Amino acid sequence: MNIGTKIKNLREEKHLSQTELAFELGISQGTLHNIESGNSKKIDFLLMDKVCQFFDKDFEYFLEDKFVNNVHENHGQVGQNNNIINNFPENFLEEFKKLVEKNQANEKIIEELKEKLNTKD
Template sequence: MFIMDIGFKIKKLRESRNLTQDQLAVELDISQSELSKIENGKAKKIDFHLMGKVCAFFNKDFVYFQEKHDPAKILDNFNIDISTEKILDELSRISNEYKKKLNDTE
C-alpha cells in the first residue's frame, strides 16, 4: 500500500464531492498543508486514526484505500472517450481554432 495511492483516492473522493482542501481538512481536523502532502504522496505516513476519519467521512471501508487503483477504471469514472477518432477530432478542432485566432489578429 502506497501513501501516494491513498492520497490519490482521497483527492478523487474530495473532488467528487466538490470540496476544497480547506473544507476537507476542517472535517478531518488537520491542516490544509497536511492534506495537500497526503494527496500529493509527499506525506511520510498517515495516522491510522486519521484514516478512520477519512473512511467515515467518505463512507468507505479501509480496504478501499488498500486496493491499487487501475488507471483504466479511473478514466471510466469520468466518462472519457479516448478513442483515436475522438482524439483526432479534438486535435483538429483545436488546430482550426488556433488558425482562426491567428487570422483574426493579422
C-alpha cells in the first residue's frame, strides 16, 4: 500500500473530506487528491510531519512495504513508488523522530504561553 492510499484510508476513517484534510495540512485539495491517487510521486518531509502529527502516526507507519535505497536524484523527498526512500544516513529515521517529538513539545509550550497571555487580558 503506498503513502497516498494510507493517507486516504486514515482520512476516511476520520470521516473527513479531502477539502477538510487539505485545510488542516495547509495544502490545496488538488494537491491532496494527487497524493492520494498516486499522481504525485514525491511528498516533502514537512508535509509528512504534518500528516504524522494529524493522524498521530509514526513516520515508519507510512514507510511499511517500502525499500530503503540510495537514490541521489531524490533531493530529500519521500517517494511513493517502491524504490525511492532516502539518500540519508542510517540513523535518519531516529533523528527525524526526535525532531518530530521536539516539535510537538515546542507546540505544547507555545500553547501554554498563549493561554498565559490570554488569562492576563
